[in-house]
Amino acid sequence: MTGDAIHPAWLPDEAWQAVGSRRVLVRADGPLARTVMQEATRATDHHGGSVGDDGRFDLVLALTDTVGLPDTAASVLAELDYRSGRGTLGTEGFALARRGGVTVVLADGTAGLLYGLFHVVRLGEAAFGAALPLDVHHPVTARRMLNHWDNIDTHPVMGQVERGYSGGSIFWRDGGLTPDLDRIRAYARLLASVGVNAITVNNVNVHATEAHLLTDRLGDVAALADVLRPYHVRVHLSVGFNSPTALGGLPTADPLDPDVRAWWAETTRQVYAAIPDFGGYVVKADSEGQPGPFGYGRTHAEGANTLAAALEPFGGVVHWRAFVYDHRQDWRDRSTDRARAAHDHFAALDGHFAGNVILQVKHGPIDFQTREPVSPVIAAMPSTHLAVELQVTQEYTGQQRHVCYLGPMWSEVLAFTPWGATRPTVAEVASGVAHGDERAAPGRRPSGQGGLVAVSNVGDDPFWTGHPLAQANLYAFGRLAWNPLLDPATLLDEWIDLTFTPAATADPGLLRRTLHEVMDGSWQVYESYTAPLGVGFMVRPGSHYGPDVDGYEYTPWGTYHFADRDGIGVDRTRATGTGYTGQYPKPWSDVYESLASCPDELLLFFHHVPYTHVLHSGKTVVQHIYDTHFAGAERVALMRSNWARLGDAGLVAPDVDARVRERLDEQMRCAQEWRDQINTYFYRKSGILDAHGRRIH
Amino acid sequence: MTGDAIHPAWLPDEAWQAVGSRRVLVRADGPLARTVMQEATRATDHHGGSVGDDGRFDLVLALTDTVGLPDTAASVLAELDYRSGRGTLGTEGFALARRGGVTVVLADGTAGLLYGLFHVVRLGEAAFGAALPLDVHHPVTARRMLNHWDNIDTHPVMGQVERGYSGGSIFWRDGGLTPDLDRIRAYARLLASVGVNAITVNNVNVHATEAHLLTDRLGDVAALADVLRPYHVRVHLSVGFNSPTALGGLPTADPLDPDVRAWWAETTRQVYAAIPDFGGYVVKADSEGQPGPFGYGRTHAEGANTLAAALEPFGGVVHWRAFVYDHRQDWRDRSTDRARAAHDHFAALDGHFAGNVILQVKHGPIDFQTREPVSPVIAAMPSTHLAVELQVTQEYTGQQRHVCYLGPMWSEVLAFTPWGATRPTVAEVASGVAHGDERAAPGRRPSGQGGLVAVSNVGDDPFWTGHPLAQANLYAFGRLAWNPLLDPATLLDEWIDLTFTPAATADPGLLRRTLHEVMDGSWQVYESYTAPLGVGFMVRPGSHYGPDVDGYEYTPWGTYHFADRDGIGVDRTRATGTGYTGQYPKPWSDVYESLASCPDELLLFFHHVPYTHVLHSGKTVVQHIYDTHFAGAERVALMRSNWARLGDAGLVAPDVDARVRERLDEQMRCAQEWRDQINTYFYRKSGILDAHGRRIH
Incomplete structure (x- = not known):
């Protein structure tokens, strides 16, 4: 573009x-x-x-x-x-x-x-x-950051932006820095308008070409920083833990090796010489094939602290990702539980991280599913700075082909109280105010070092985000990062009022009303026609788009549903399962443990139950599956016809209207495919007919 | 290499x-x-x-x-x-x-x-x-051909050779003709030694670059022909039906358009000017996205005959592939049946093809599965020259990571008698002797125009075929194409005696005996641990390697098993199913129609039965699944230990030994994965325990 x-x-x-x-x-x-x-x-x-x-x-x-x-x-x-x-x-x-x-x-x-x-x-x-x-x-969290999973090179399958659904990168083109700095300036302006003040400009999976941004291609990063700086947006870099060997020619990347520490110190000094307001490093280590401290017998804390020491003199920070798990799991072994991984790896390290290390924790224990419980890591590390990571790019929520306004999901996550009915909330943990006392230790933990981080949904698509309505997610993320108490519906109003020019019409409220009808509940609609009751996945392997109930069931990725002819779900209880519920403090450790108190929407995340198990809603599990899937597809049809009214009335620009209609058509097709595959799968397995006699293939 | x-x-x-x-x-x-x-x-x-x-x-x-x-x-x-x-x-x-x-x-x-x-x-x-x-x-079939699915360019996912498991192409390298003509000469010599006398040098899916081999890159083809000619191997080309538009700049590729016919005539004349013994064209039309005559409202016969007319003055032939089906099928619609497609498309065209058109029919109705019935097209076109297409490259039979000697499968196919217990056999149809009388019509149908064709398994791998033992498949194909009555076990002896130098040893028969132990029954072994009873697929979508029982179950590809909690299989009967059995002449139309007479190994191809259905073998379907899958994995363990004896005794070259051991390790791993996934899948669905109490996860 x-x-x-x-x-x-x-x-x-x-x-x-x-x-x-x-x-x-x-x-x-x-x-x-x-x-x-x-x-x-x-x-x-x-x-x-x-x-x-x-x-x-x-x-x-x-x-x-x-x-x-x-x-x-x-x-x-x-x-x-x-x-x-x-x-x-x-x-x-x-x-x-x-x-x-x-x-x-x-x-x-x-x-x-x-x-x-x-x-x-x-x-x-x-x-x-x-x-x-x-x-x-004033902002509740000091650092409000977007991570761009952008590469300089284009991957033949993944494209240029990993999990990007909006075309190529806005930063990188034809193997180098884009010449289109106007677009980056426009982007910085949009970010400033919602309060985002930090971005990474390359993928957390740091490939060979992108590794060089830290050293000999640093000039490109400095050029980007120059464009972003007038809008108060600082640049951070994703770096490879093995940079000392890959870039520095050292024989080791052992974080305790003096030469390695010296390499990081000198390299970082040069970064700050070029970019005085450089933000810091983001590291994905020992995860999904990325190198890390385990290769040298060191802990994550030892790894992170070495980078932190290099950044500390300049006020920089390390975002160290907690997304670490065994991705070579044996599906036969029901004792291994990917959900446990981050807590198992990191909880014991609480207090061992330097003051300018920020442990970046995905909001749920698995991977940005449509519905997950809040990660127990968030409650487990009072002496560590935490950032909570959200996903604006809709990897598992429709890939910007489906309308899925995520404000309500994030709002729910941020308002969750990890210790029960009383504060602090997740947002307060992330902002650093939850553990204010511990953080007062002089010179060690500057307050407000945590933050909110999200994976960006922006690319070189003419509408920035592929689906024009997905702009609202970017908007809402920034606003919630500034103030997590804001109401997602109000944010939608803000976004609508700014984005769409009021037109003289017989029904002045039509535009706003319709957009609310289409978007307000779209997250729940998406949830209703995809994987049921918190069980997650059931997506096509690799692409993560569209249904494939058994797609990950027999793979090493640790994302299973264990459906058989009698029932479905993952037993994560202490009593009979993987013991994951024990990673939560009370009351959640008990709430999730018990079938009687576990919320319906997370039932299959925590329990394996018969299809005839009766939910709090009064429905059986299998009837709930049928009902939600029929209803979900119907809701999409309604969204589509509602939108069509807008377009027919000429209330949105023709190019936006055309794009949204095209996407809604695909959402309709895909929602029907989800409905039919899921319903057929469970009918074939359970043999239980729909109580209402609707058509299941 | x-x-x-x-x-x-x-x-x-x-x-x-x-x-x-x-x-x-x-x-x-x-x-x-x-x-x-x-x-x-x-x-x-x-x-x-x-x-x-x-x-x-x-x-x-x-x-x-x-x-x-x-x-x-x-x-x-x-x-x-x-x-x-x-x-x-x-x-x-x-x-x-x-x-x-x-x-x-x-x-x-x-x-x-x-x-x-x-x-x-x-x-x-x-x-x-x-x-x-x-x-x-003398050879039973006049044309004994290998199709190379080689591309000049390398596809990021598929590699350079489509469905190739032996590295890159031996013909094309770095975007042009390979400089390594010695390897091609060596290949031609191997082909001549087993009687193969024709090859195509590019993929039937003709991509943009490879399309130009017909015109401005013809010189590369001529250079290849020069290397192959001294070994009596003729070159054929895969061409795109849309060549007149894509290469010739014409507004249409309508086969009845005079300009199109003139373009083919002139282009073909130039081909023969460069390569006087050029063999002809291979065309995949109107299939899996390839262009074809349907786009112009023409039949396959009209399409094929236009190319045939251009080739006829020079003695060339058109191989027109019958692999045509709806690859955008709706899995919900059980009336559509991909197995029917070739017969539905082509049977009515019998007699309409020119004398130098050879309809190239895959041996089974689906796609080179481990077990399929013989294609009913073979019995349906007495007035058409037919070539039977086999697959030497092990797309669905272990991808040259598994030992799978295919001689016995091909032998079974070639000896099959489409009209029942009496001759002619499939081999006789392919050789043209089955319908000798019809072919005597003067000037129209030269006798012996059919033939055997196979997709090659060769690449630039040091052992030619990835797995050194897969060389035997190439060997056996050539020999069976020469004489389909040859015994596959005898062919294996020929191959062993030529390939392996006899060593002075205490047990001179050990080498031959062990290779027979490893290879003789390897096709049935592969069948035993993969998709059961002729149902096919259950492979990972895309790669077609390794198990994924539901991988294609809800896709548009038309390859389903319809397993539910009660039973499994595709009802292709006339009485209650898709009617596919009616495409066969008697007695097969009745043999396959009836549960009582349908062979066990094809049961699920033709019938949907309960898991408790008792096979002719006396076992239930589900117990058969368990038994064959446990036994199959055990057989692989035995193959591996047998081979190890050879290597330990120093009876094979160290590089061959190392490669075979590495592949047998992978075969072992993969066979266990198949065993466990298949058994678990059917246990979860059926709820029926293994009669012998073996471990199912």
Whole structure:
């Protein structure tokens, strides 16, 4: 795709109408302040407002240390001082108020001003209407990161972006850095508008070509950093644990070897010489064939700490992924349990990681399934900085051919309370506030070192994300990373209002209503026609798209359902199964252990039950399977007809409409295929007829 | 692989000991006679014999029109004249006798002399011992062809050779003709030694690059023909039906369009200008995505006849593949039956194909499964030339990682009598003698136009075939194509005696005995641990290696088993199923229709039965599955230990021994995987325990 086809996503010119038609004053200096100025200027140029200091303003954006603020702004500052004291907003926070017909944004640093400006854009006309009391905004997690699984080279099967469903990489083209820096700039702007402040620009599976980004191809990374920096987005790199041997020519990559440590130190020094605000390294070690410390008889902590030591002088961090398991498992051996792996590997290492190591834990114990319990690792490492990893790219949730708005899933995960009904939540663990006391140890664990990380869904597709509606997932991730308490439905409203231009129509609410109808429950709809009751997988091996109930059942990948003629599910109880339930603290260790209390939606993740087992819902397992699969496909048909109304009414751009219709057609086909394969599979196995006599093949 | 690593296969210098230590007289002229001279000279140079005319001979090879033969040869010629008349040996036949201490080979043409020489090599010392009565040899089928599914380019997943398990192509390397013509020469020699006289040098799935072999890259084909010609091997080409549009720039490839016909005529004329003995075209049309006449509303006959008309002036032929089916089938629709497809498409066209069209029919109705019934097309087209296609490359029979000697399978197929207990056999249909009368129509159907065709198993692997023991399949194919009545066990003896140098050992029979133990029943062993009772597939989709019982069950490929908790199999009866049994003439239409008479080994191909159905063997279906799968894996263990004895005794070359051991280890692993997956699958479905209490997971 070429640069001239960039879709504005949720930042079309129309979204800037309210700001752009106003008189704007910016009182700050520095690179990010220049970005604020440029954005304001661009908007006012387009919509007839103005930027400058002629004594009359509708919007003031100013640093809190500005001398000689206009009166209204000065009064807001005074109130802020009174309430919390200047300098408490942090580097990224901002305060907003409207009084006396002037909207005021104050921040301690220029990043806060940038985020404040985008907040005003989100508010739109509401930012310039009635008075707004002083409100303070700051991110709950310090690092809000996207991991791009992009490669420079193109893999013949996987494509250029591993698990990417939006075309090629926006960073890399024809074996090197893309010449289309405009697109990257547009991307940085989108990220800043939702608060994402860090990205990796290469795949966690670091292949031969991409390994060189750390050393002789570092210039490309520096060039990317230059483009991202004006939007307060820092670059991180995925690096191979074996870099000292693969790149440095050393005979070993043993993390305790002095030469290895020296190599990492010197290499990292050179990285910072080129990129002073470099974020750090992301490492997938000893997992799925990647090299790691086990090869040298060292622990993950020893491995991570060596890299951390190299980064520490420069303020960099290591994201060390906890996605480690035996991918050469024997399906015959029911005692091995992939779900246990991360906890088995890492829990005992709690307290052994350096202060600038962040253990990056997938939200569930398996691998981004449509439904998983929250990973027990999140509750197991109070003395370790944790980042929770989500997957914006829809690997297991329809691959951007299906509508699947993931905000509600993430919201559920982030609000989960690993220790039961009381706080802290997962979000609080990730943000570092959950274990604040432990983190106060001086000089060791800077607070807020954790964070939220997600695998990106963006590529060089004209709509960025393949499915235009998948833009909402990127939007929602950034917003939830900023504030996990935000309501996913509200985020959808924000995204809709920014993205779609209101049209003069007989039914002004039609667009928003329809998008909610199509998207609100789409995650549950996807869940309903795919693998049932938390059992997971049942996808085509390799591609992970479309149904194949036994596709992984007899493979070494450790993802089984154990369906036989009598029942289905994985017994992970302590009493009779793999003992995985014991990795949770109370009450969850008991809730999941007991058939009586295990939630229906996770039943088959934790228990092997007969098809005739009666759920809390009152249905048998097999009837639940039939019902949800018939209903799921019907819901997709409804989504499709609902969307068609929009398109027929001319309420969306023709190119977006065409793309969404094409994807909905495929979703319909695929949902029917799931319905029929799953229902037939379980009918053939159980011999139990559908209670409603519907057609099962 | 480089040329200097060519393994001699079954023609090591030691195989020429008997010929090479004799005095040899060759009385013939021409290119093939020169080859005979060169081979004799090479052998005698190595083993101390001589070639020439000094009046004393042990071996005379002479054309029947030679004037002034030595006395003994003249007396043999006289007897031949008396018995059958000179000139009845045909272009490829020969007569052999030994009398008065002289071995005499006579032929009407030089190709016969070449084949006669190789026959003497096969006989070894037996050709020079006691007197041998006059014996006439000629091939039963005129065209004995190998199809190479080789591409010039390398496919990222499939590799360079489609369904090739022996490395890259021996013809194409680095995007063009290989520089290693020595290897091709060695290959031609091997082919000639077993009587193969035609090959295609590119894949039947003709991709963009390979399409150009017909036109602007024809020079490469001509160069190959030059190397193959001295061994009486003709080159054929796989061509795309859409060549007139893809290569010729025409707006259509409609076979009835005059411009299209002119394009084929002119293109073919140029082919013959470059390669005067060019064999003809092989076409896969309207199958698995390949273009064909259906795109223009034409029949297969109309399509084939257009190409045939272009070839006819030059004596060339079209091999038109009958492998045509709906590969976008709906698994829900049990009325569609892929097994029916070839007969449904072609039977009605009998009599409509030109005399130089050969309909190339796979031996079974599906696709080279371990066990299939013989294709009903073979009995359905008395007025059409048929070639029967076998698969030497072990796509579905272990991919040259498993020992699977296919001679017995092919022998069974070739001896099958499509019209019941009486002749003709499949081999006789393929050779053209079955329907001799119809073929006598003047100028239309040259006799013997059919033939045997097989997909090659050769690549640039040092042992030619990946698994060294897979060389025997190539050997056996050539010999059975020459004479389908040959006993596969005898062919194995021939191959063993040629290939392996006898070693001085305490047990001189150990080598031969062990190879028979390992190879004789290896096809049945493979069958026993894979898909049971003729049901087919159950392989991993795509690669077709290793078990995946449901791998194709819900796909569009039309290869299903319909296993449910009660039973398994495909109902292809007329009474209640797809009606496929009706495509056979009597008695087979009735034999297969009836549960009482259907052979056990094809039961699930024709019938859906309960797991408790009792076979003719007295076992239930499910117990048969358990028993054969336990036994199959045990047999592989025995094969492995038997082979180890050979290697431990130093009776095979270390490189061959190492390679075979490595493959047997993999076969063992894979056979256990098949055993366990199949047994577990059917235990989970049926709930029926193994009668002998063996371990099922």
